[in-house]
Structures are given as C-alpha cells and as structure tokens.
Amino acid sequence: SNYEFEKAFAKKTFTNEIVSFEDNSNKKDTMFWNKIRPIPLTIEENTDYIKKDSVHEVRNSKKYLDSIDKKGNKFKFLNPINGYSWKNSSEKKSFRYDGLLKLSSLSFNTVQGWNLDSGFSFRNWKNEEEKGKSTSVNTKFNYGFSEDRLRVTANYYHRFNNQNYANLSVFGGSKVNQFNPEEPITSFINTISTLFFKDNYMKLYNKEFAGATYSQNAGNNFYLKGTLEYQQRKPLFNTTDYTFIKTEDVYSSNNPLPANNLIPIFEQHHLTKAAVFARINFGNKYISRPDGRLNIRNYDYPTLTFGYENAFASNEKKYEYQLITGQVRYDFDAGNKGTLGMNLKAGTFINGENISFVDYKHFNGNRTHIGTSDRYLNVFNLLPYYSNSTNKSYFETHLEHNDKGYIMNKIPLLNKLNSTLVVGFHALA
Template sequence: MKNTTLTLTLLICAFLCKAQQIKLSGTIKDNEGQVVPFASVYIKNTTTGTSANVDGVYAFALDKGTVTIVYKAIGYKLLEKTITLSENTIENAVLTSENYTLQGVTIRGNGEDPANEIIRQAIKSRSRHLTEVDAYTTDVYIKGVQKLVGAPKKFFGRDIQKTLDLDTNRKGILYLSESTSKFSFERPGKIHEEMISSKVAGRNNAFSFNKASDLIINFYENILLENTLSTRGFVSPISDGAFLYYRYKLIGTATENGQTVNKIQIIPKREHDPAFRGTIYISDDSYHLLNAEVYLTKNTGINLLDTLNISQQFLKVENTYMPSNINFQFNGNVFGFKFEGYYVGVYSNYNIHPDFPKNHFNGEILKITKAVNKKDSLFWLNNRPIPLTAEESRDYIRKDSVAVLKTSRHYLDSVERANNKFGIVKLLVTGYTINNRYAKKSYAFDPLYRSVFYNTVEGFALKYGITYTKYLEDRKYYNIRPEARYGFSNKTFTGSLSANYFYDPVKRANVSFSAGSGIFDLNNYGSMSLLGNSINSLFFETNFSKFYKKEFANIGTARELANGLQGQIIAGYSRNTNLVNTTHFKIKDLKGETFTSNNPFNPETEKELFPTYRALTVDATLTYTIGQTYITRPDGKFYQPSKYPVIKLNYKKGISGLLNSDVDYDRVSLEVSEDRISMGMLGYSSFVAGAGKYLNNDVVYYPEQKHFRGNNSLLSKPDLRKFLFLDFYMFSTNREYAEFHYEHNFSGFLTNKVPLLRKLKLEELVGVSYLTQPVKRNYTEFYFGLQRLIFRAAYGFAYDGKRRVDHGFRLTYGF
C-alpha cells in the first residue's frame, strides 16, 4: 500500500511539474522590421534552447519563473532579455545589426590583409579544436522541407500537377518531415543516435529519413561534404592547405560577451575551385570558429543543385564552442523542375562529459523503433522546437487527411485499377505488373524485349518468367518465380521454379529453393547479356557466349551471424550436359567473319568439352565488413557504406559418390576489397585482391572450374573485378590463382582545370588489373579514361608478361 501511495504521489508531482511549464513564443525581427530567420534562442548560461523558423517565429516550453533569454543570429548583436514567465508568454525581439569596424586594426606594410594572420592562427589551432571534446551527447531536432516552385505542365505525357499533388501553378511542398533524437559521439568517430519521434506529412506510418550525422559539418576538418554533393568534397576555409584555395578579407571586428570577434570574408582564388564563398567569424583570443555563413555554387562542382547555403551558429559550452543550429538551404533546376528547400538542425542540452554504458557504440548509428511515429499532435505541439510556418501547417493537415483516405480499400482499389491497366508498352518495354496493395501482393510479368533473343546453340529463343510476391508484416516477404525457355533451333524446352522467403529483415535472413532445368553460360559470372550476344551474332557474325544445359535442385540460406558478418550456404545437385551449335543463321554476312563452335577451346569443330556428369556440391561463404555500421528500423537492418575493407572467405566442395555424383574437389578462396578510399582533393581509389586454390582437384569438369570476369566486346557493364581484354573462357582454372584490380578516380581534379572540359564535369580514371595462374602467368592490363554519371570510355593495354597482346577502347554504361 505504501509503495502504491508513493508511486501515485510521484506521478502527481511529475504531472504538476509538467503543468508548471510555460510556453514562451514570439517573433524575431531586425531594426528595420524584417524577420530574422533561424535565429538561436536559448536560456543564458545553459545549452537549453531552440531556433526560430524561416518566418522568424520561435516557441519553446520553460519552467515557470524568471529567466534570462539570449537571442543570437549571425550578423546581429547578441540580445539578452530577463523575462518573468506567465501563462502563454509572448516576447518579441528586435535584433540590431552588428557593427564590424576596422578600428584598431593594424594594416601591415607589405599590404597583406590582417585576416591572413588570423586565419594562420586558426589553422594552427585547428587540430586542437578538432579534438578538444572527446565525447558528448545532445538532443537534436531536425526539420526538412523540399518544395517545387516551378515545373512543366507535362513530363513524359503525365500531368505534373496531378501526379505530384501541386497547386494550379504547379507549386507545392513535396516533402515535409520532422524528427527528434538523442545523439551520442565519441572520438575518433563513433556515433549513435536514437530517434525519439518522427513525423512525415502524408505518410502516417512512415519513418523520417532525417539523420543527425548527415547534418554534421565540421569546419575543423580539412575536407567537407565528401562523397555527398561532390565526390572530392570541398576545402575548409581553415584547413591546412586553405591558402592554396582562398583569399581572405577582414571585414571588421566587434565585441561580444567581452571577447573580440573577427568577421572574415572568404573568397576562392579560382572560380571553379572546390571552395566556399561567404563569411566566417573567428574569436580573437582562442581562434575558435564562432559562426559561419557560406555557400557553394555550380561552379564549385556540386551535383544536382544550383546553390547550397550553409549557416552554422555555435554556443559556448564550458571552454569550447558547440553547434547550436545548422541550416542547409538549397535550390536547383533539373529538366525544368525548379526546386528549393532547407534542412535545419537544432542542438540542445549538451553533455560534454558523458558516461556511456558498455557497448553503447556497437556499429548501430541510428535506432528507430515502432513507437517513434506514434506521437500525437499534442506531443508535437509541446515538443516541436521550431514552430511550423502557415504553409507547413496547411501541408500537414491536407496530406494527413488525404493519407487516411489513401489507406481505404475503396481508394486502393481505384488506384490499382488505373495502375494495373494493361498496356502494350508496359508488356514490351517495362514489364507488366498487377499490384494489390490492400492484399499486399503483386504479379510481375517480364518485359518481352528481354525475352526474345538469339544464339547459335538455341537459335531464336524465348525466355519468360512471372514473379509472384507476397508482402508480410515488418518488411518480410516471399516470392515464387516460374520461368520457361524454348529454343526454336535445338527444339529444347527448359523450365524452373524458384522461391525465396525473406523471414528476418533485421538479421537479413532468408531461405531459398530452386529446381528445374535451364540453359546457362559456361562462365558462371556470365559473358554477355542475351541481347548483347544476339546483336553480335546476328549483325557481326560473332557468337561470344557459350552455353550448357543444367538440370538442378538447390537449397540455401543466408543470415547475419554478427554485426558485419554474413554467412551463406548453398547445397546443389545437378546434371550437366554439353551443348553444340544448331544454327548458323545471321542477318548480315561479314567477309572474314565466321561463327565459332560452342567449345571455346576448339572453335572450328563441335568437339565435346565435357561428358554429361552429375554434381553434388556445397558452397559456403563468410563475408565480413570491418567497422560495419548500420541503421536499425522496424522494417529491417540497413548497412551503411564502410570506410574499411570487406573480407570474403569461400569454400566449395564437390562431393563424389553420393547420389551418383561424379565430381570430387575442394576449393578455397579469399578476397579483400574496398570501395571509395578517400584521397582528398585527388579523388578516391578502389581495389579488389583475391586468391584461391583447389586443395583437391581429382574430378573437376569445366563448369566447376574457377572462372574470371573477362571481356571480348567493346561495350559492357562496369565491374571493378572485370578484365578489359581477357577471354571469357580460355583461362579458367582448376588449380591455384591470384588476381588484383585497382582503380583511381580523380573526380575532376584534372579536367576541372580545362575550360572546355570543365562544364562537362568529367571524372578522370586510371586502373590496373593483374592475373596469374598456371596457364596465364603475369597477365596485366593498364587503362585510363573518362567517366560521366553512368557512362565511361577507357583505352587500355594488355600484356602477357612483357609482351603486349591487346589494346583498344572499352565503353561501359550503367551502375
């Protein structure tokens, strides 16, 4: 009874204490009556505060009593107000522009701007300021708004106003989202964030994609925004090499809270350098960065955007300065779609001496639970640090109302009737899909253009499949796919059925099964696409791809065993049959060209490459990503790109005797790879190094050998593991091997200096590939080229030892 009474008393006290909180709100303007957007508002001598919105309106809850409120904005004098809070206190603020003067500043005899010496001292202190806070926690509020401010009436025949739910002027908010979270940091780069609440306009069940770590921009780092808006990133104005990229001008000095603040204009030395423009504010005693108001333009190499403005304000915490808010404002124009928007982050309640529990930093950089999007309107009314604008409030009300309608069966059925309407273009080009979102299932029919092909083994052929998918709760699903294939020349019909059950998204776990028969490439990595081989065969009388028939049954499973460690095992049984050419039809007969046999080692005659054999195999793979980070959401676990290598260990065994299996071998392999290793302003590098050996190769038929990703054609898909000139089939092995691939992308470091090439935003690349095995020792390729988006052109040379054996252009497309 006593415990019950105590509990009730504590609950009542907690409620009363909460009830004593008063909402303080108001509008912040300058002395000319113009609103001051995104000004910082906080309680003096604390890190508790908020930010005004884009209209200069602020609001936050405070305990009843008398407090001193500090109003601060870049370019304005700091304002303090002592306020006695009563019910619904409204306190407007007028900020006076700060007067930065050059009074007392010494101009050197050599004509050097005094800003240069201040910057030198700031650079000298950079490393110390970068590491002076070992760890901290903070509360973070993020709001993201993306708006369309202009668009064409139609795009690919679709009415833009109706498709994007815009007003009659084709303007409106495309995305509006808010989130609150607890963010933790520990050197040398450990982060963990737990989302507390999430709200997305028009998507009541969605989780915000806001992430505090995405808003981090630390000017004490040498390179900023790397691999985001630009591959190379941008040089900080106080980086170690800043004087190579910037000129500085001291605008003036002012006094704030007893300390001298220097206002310095930063100016890129060259128009197209990856450098910021704008203004930074540096203290005169400790050389801390106090504020920054900078921007980037298309000339600097940002992708997709025309302009990006970054405003960052700092708050004094003990003897250092921490961000109080950061604001990214952007605009752009893509294919006539004019857009703009902003992301703002507000930081409060800093603790720079946290005591983290054991395993607090375990690779999980963001945790989102089911409860985060269940907060009601009352919660957001009391806990939203930045008030909504009138436009944002209307957008929430309208889209949330529409979202309720869109979950009804009547609406979903009407949408499905429109989307599921049959069309010839769909069937031919994109594939035809029948969705039933209410029942959470779909049927996807393959596009016909990929289903009709030609090769010299099957002649003209058809391959067609239908995929049925059933979506379950929490992103679980299963699919079933029947597929049939028929060759009109060899009169062979094959068919298969495959199924996959993705039963644990958090552990990325699935089980799979497949059985049937099919025609497969002799190289298990594939040689060319069916369409590419068809074009080469019909028009250039070159049949690159070689095939065999497999009747098979496979069962497998994959699962995360620990963070970054993925395990997979597949057991398979097959009957494999050699195939021969059955037709030599071609549309164009080229002089000097002739089809080769289906045996790559005996191109002139159809000699059997291997006898019909049975194979029982077990294939096990462990993949470990060093330093793997991830996001946990109720609908799955999402790995993030790692800064460290990926290690893959594979063991495959061919089992002799059991089920009349004819193969007998054991193969082990190890591969280490890493993508996008930063080289600063020089771009990034990627590499793959692999080696393997058959520990036992008593019976290894050609399809069971270790194959390599070769290339015999001018045009192909990009793949770092692919050789540019290596034959698809000739150098497979049943013994030991080692291969290495390295590529460096300069990301415009060179072409950006050439006026005519600069506008094309080309990326320069160089690379080398190496292979050694018993019949192909010391094979090396070198290449160089240019890349833009998904297209690449390269010129390369291939050497057997010191002897050049091939050279020429190679074109690639795709991701």
C-alpha cells in the same frame, strides 16, 4: 550557464547504434505527445499535421486503393501477347504475366538460335511493413527456336524479417548456362557479335538443377550465405549457322577450348554442391526502428569476403573437389585527387586435378572491345574468355584510379569537356 559537461566518457557510452526508436513510438495518441512535448505545437503546425494525417488515411483506405487498382487491372485485348499485371494494394498482393512476346528478352546464340523468354510472378508483401516479411514466386520459360526446346525454371523466395534480413530461396528447373557463371558476355552483345561478325563467343551447357539458399546478417558487420544445390550438366552443340552477313567465315564450335573442336569439353554428369559465403564490413553503423534495422555502410574500411565450396555425390569421383576463395575490395578516397579502387581475389582448389571444365575458375575476359560498365575492377578487357581458366590456385589484381578531373581540368581545351582520367592495372597469376 553552470552546466558541467562530462570530461570523459566510457568506451561503451557510444556504440555503433546512431539512432533508436522505441516500439509503437509512431502509434502514440495526441494526449501522450501533448504531455511530454516541452513546447506546444503552433496553430500552423497542428493544422499541417491534421491535414497530412487525413490525406494519408484517405490514400491508404481500401476504397481509394481498390479504385486505383481497378483502373490498372483492366484486362486488354493484347494482354495475352504483350503481358498483363494485376495488383491488390489493400491486401498487398500482385501478379505478373510477361506475355508470349517479351521482345526485350529476344536474343540469338548458335546453340538455341533465336530464343525468347516468358514467365509468371507473384508477390505478397502484406506483413512487410510491420514484420518485414514478404514472399515471391517466379517462373521463367525460355524457348530456343533452332533447338526446338523449352526450358523452365522456378524460384520461391521468402524474407523473414527486417532485423537481420534472413531469407530463404528454393529454386529448380532447366536452363542454359555460360561456362563462366558471372556471364562476362551479355545476350545482347553476343547477338550482335554473332549475327553481324560471326563471332559466337558465348559458350553454353545445359544445367538441370534443384537447390536452396539461406542468408542473413549476423551482427552489424557480417553477412552469411549457405547454398545446397544438385546439378546435372550436359554438353550442348551448335544447331544453326544463321547469320545476317554472308561470308566464308564459319561459326566456332560450342567447345570453349579449342574453339574448332567438335568434341565436348566435358562428359554428361551430375553432382551436388554445398557452399558457404561470408562477407565482413568493418565499422558499420545502424539505425534501430520498430519495423527493422537499417545498416549504414562505413566506406573507410575494406570489404572482406571468404567462400568455401564442396562438390560431392557425383556419379564419377573425379568430379568431386573443394574450393577455398577470398577477396578484398576497397575504394580509397584521395580527396580532390580522385578515387583509387582495388579488388584482390584469390582461390585454391583441393582435389581439382580432373574436375569438369564447368567447375574451373573462369576469369572475366572481353573479346568484343565493348565495355558495359563505368568501372572495370572485375574484368580483363584484353583476355579471351576461357584461355586462362584454371583448376589450380590463382590470384587476381585489379586497380583503377579515377582522377575525378584533378588532372584533366588543368589541361587547356580538355578542361571544357568535363572529363576524367582513368588509369587501370590488371594482373592474373
């Protein structure tokens, strides 16, 4: 061939967009494709497309969808107890009721005793396929039997499009919170450790709140989120000493530090928080479609996050503060020698000398000796939950290397186990 290739391309020739589809490209008729198609379809290909189009049309018809929904929407005698779901596939709407006995939510803590959740949810995704819009409303009811108190929360969520994935969430209600918002101890593990060993590690306070969050992608590599929230905090106390194991040990108080202090660790107060969060991923690629934009993560570069939090309008000036945070997260691929994971976090408080213990920086500890993750890049497995909580500057280091069998596969007998060697390093300053 005498075709001459370009010897060099300008830098702007290739962008981060790897595939692009024109608007309505999937809605062209047969005449259009026959006109521009360089090679006609074979009889087999043409027959296959006709068959697939027919099946797609039938399975998306209102008559077919309504018949499927009718069977699934049938109300049963026990639905008020175990829950009920309703769906209108043609209108793209659904409703869910969790039931009076949502046993999967049953848990125990010394503040509420046995507690149980229920709730309602509604979702509308009629414009999701074409415009990327969807709306959902969720409510949650939580009742503590020993405390004899019902708490209710609600959340409204709306996504505006599939281009930058802009979304708005409005929320409010009353709930019990762990002092560490990352909730290092799960309800299930706390239930076991409390009832069988009298180790009630979960420490709680009451939060009544109302707020809103808005987030979106800003370009291909940036994600931005802003939150405004009013909070009223109130200390809580143990209301039960119930246990499965009868021993002379007693439950610790609900005060995180020290555990035997019955005096609340903070006074009832309220404040308003405004926070902004930014995440940067370098070198991302993307695919442009008429119905949205698909971002493709580039794992050759680290992820950077930055945050700023401002607490103001408190009933006491001492509770107002500012917090600046930063984080670097990266997975280095060492080929057949495994993967090195890294998570570095830092932050500093401004005017944080007398803030509430609720707003301290709390670090993810673990006193149960039970791990619930395949990686530990955000936890100190030998650290008590609140012993190192701080209202000053801090720096976290988490490193973890998984050899992916590079070492273990060379050791006789052990290489039969198909196991990997994981080595970690964690530091807090």
